[in-house]
Amino acid sequence: MSNDGGKPILLFTSIPATGHITPTLRIASALHARGWPVFYLGPTAHKATISATGVQFLPFLDDADFNDLTYFVPQGEGATTIKDAVVQGTTPEPTWRDRVFSDFREFFFSPIPARHRSLCAALTHIHQLFPSSSARVVVVAESTSNFLLPLFHGAPLPPSIPMPIGSIALSVMAPPLRSVDMPPLVCEPVEFGTTPAHRERVANMWRDWEVETRDLKELLVAKVEQAGGKDFAKAMEAREREKGRESWALLSGECFVGYDHVCQIGVESWFYKTAEGWPENWRFVGAVPKSARVLEEAKQALVDEVKLARENEGKKVVVVAQGTVEIDPRHLILPTIQALGGREEDTLVVAILGHRGRTLPKDVVVPANAKVTDYLPYDAILPYADVFVSNAGYGAVMHGIGHGVPMVVAGEEQDKKENVARVQWRGHGIKLNKSWTDEKEYVKELAEAVGKILDEEEGREVRRRAMELKEEADRIDCIKTVEECLSSYL
Numbered sequence: 001m002s003n004d005g006g007k008p009i010l011l012f013t014s015i016p017a018t019g020h021i022t023p024t025l026r027i028a029s030a031l032h033a034r035g036w037p038v039f040y041l042g043p044t045a046h047k048a049t050i051s052a053t054g055v056q057f058l059p060f061l062d063d064a065d066f067n068d069l070t071y072f073v074p075q076g077e078g079a080t081t082i083k084d085a086v087v088q089g090t091t092p093e094p095t096w097r098d099r100v101f102s103d104f105r106e107f108f109f110s111p112i113p114a115r116h117r118s119l120c121a122a123l124t125h126i127h128q129l130f131p132s133s134s135a136r137v138v139v140v141a142e143s144t145s146n147f148l149l150p151l152f153h154g155a156p157l158p159p160s161i162p163m164p165i166g167s168i169a170l171s172v173m174a175p176p177l178r179s180v181d182m183p184p185l186v187c188e189p190v191e192f193g194t195t196p197a198h199r200e201r202v203a204n205m206w207r208d209w210e211v212e213t214r215d216l217k218e219l220l221v222a223k224v225e226q227a228g229g230k231d232f233a234k235a236m237e238a239r240e241r242e243k244g245r246e247s248w249a250l251l252s253g254e255c256f257v258g259y260d261h262v263c264q265i266g267v268e269s270w271f272y273k274t275a276e277g278w279p280e281n282w283r284f285v286g287a288v289p290k291s292a293r294v295l296e297e298a299k300q301a302l303v304d305e306v307k308l309a310r311e312n313e314g315k316k317v318v319v320v321a322q323g324t325v326e327i328d329p330r331h332l333i334l335p336t337i338q339a340l341g342g343r344e345e346d347t348l349v350v351a352i353l354g355h356r357g358r359t360l361p362k363d364v365v366v367p368a369n370a371k372v373t374d375y376l377p378y379d380a381i382l383p384y385a386d387v388f389v390s391n392a393g394y395g396a397v398m399h400g401i402g403h404g405v406p407m408v409v410a411g412e413e414q415d416k417k418e419n420v421a422r423v424q425w426r427g428h429g430i431k432l433n434k435s436w437t438d439e440k441e442y443v444k445e446l447a448e449a450v451g452k453i454l455d456e457e458e459g460r461e462v463r464r465r466a467m468e469l470k471e472e473a474d475r476i477d478c479i480k481t482v483e484e485c486l487s488s489y490l
Helices: 018-033 044-051 082-090 096-109 112-129 196-212 214-226 232-242 297-311 333-340 378-384 394-403 416-426 440-454 460-474 478-489
Strands: 009-013 038-042 056-059 137-142 166-171 261-265 282-286 316-321 347-352 370-373 387-390 407-409 429-431
Touching: 009 018, 009 112, 018 038, 018 044, 018 137, 018 166, 018 394, 018 478, 038 044, 038 112, 044 056, 056 112, 096 214, 112 137, 112 214, 166 478, 196 214, 214 232, 261 478, 282 460, 282 478, 297 316, 297 347, 297 370, 297 378, 316 333, 316 378, 333 347, 333 370, 333 440, 378 394, 387 394, 387 440, 394 407, 394 416, 394 460, 407 416, 407 440, 416 429, 429 440, 429 460, 440 460
Parallel strands: 009 038, 009 137, 038 056, 137 166, 166 261, 261 282, 316 347, 316 387, 347 370, 387 407, 407 429
Antiparallel strands: none
16 A cells, blocks of 8 residues: 555544544544545444544554443443442542542543553554555544653654654643643632732642642553653653743643644633643634534434424524433433423424433433434534533533534533533523532523523523634634644645
């Protein structure tokens, strides 16, 4: 096999989570359609999805080959998830922070050695396919995978396998960067500010964070060294001292160190303006290309029904989804259906459960104005939505921005608390303050939030902000911007 087009070979990868694979694969497949030779190193559980786009699939090895479809999803009604079993095995009554720390251990850090072995196998395979003169490889890695940390710190490649000629980090979430103006990403969010008092509070939060995450940082260092990296901790400490800080804390930006370019999915105005600003190699790429997937007949029929209800009957459409990780319907889907069940005359609810084959519990009574589906691409339904109710996964928020749909947001796990705060701050959505455990009060607050957005006068400003962000995203050609970074290797 030869690569005569002059373009380097692109090796994409991400952590094996649907919400991270989807945007990464969307960009990989778009570049493939433009003539770039593309390989995707990923989990075998997603092989069919990856291969269907036309890119060449390469498998993760050993414990890097993680199946998120079984880890995060209950296998049967009433069953617990593997993640819940893991978390409860270490902490009988886990908090949201305990669950996040478990994800760091099991999902982000522990597989690092196997990810490096997977990289070595992938590069070996590519160099066997292409003669050495044409096997110029650029790695495009979703940043939270920590995929290149060992290589950036001296981990060896197999004999006769050259180093990749370049590297691009793809950031598909709010980036974990350290700032005097912002606490660590997965701490309890605080209102953004730049005053001396605010910065002192933030400094205290970072000091507490360093103590709380000492074991996790030691695990990250150990896994990078196990993969063959050397002096990783020393390098991070030296980097922090250069910035005038006393020590390196976890989530200070270590997952971006070493890359030639960082491509951030999203629009710049959605982020806070911190004292440090953005690194020189940072580029905002807007929203990922919208899915052009042909829907199954039943899914297309649902979309057509929603479209007709909106255009011919004047109904307002509320889409509710909880992403692909925190999918217990009690958190948001059932409360939304309940909150809007009394609006059958003017409102249609579309509830997306997050995974193929998922159903609501058998005892749930679905009102006549609610349509429930196991899985549906956001790009298929959001063009017809008036409100998007979400637990604020970054991908969902960016889809809301990409379609100009105002949001109602509530979420706790991973980076969701921070995303909720930013949606409220930027004004393109309404944050729920109650918890789903508050039951009736939560349902009441949810109904009021949706009602406010739908109201002609009360919702005018939030709708304007949502369209403002969409227009900013529309001005950015995502793939063209990524190609501008890739042009440095031509």
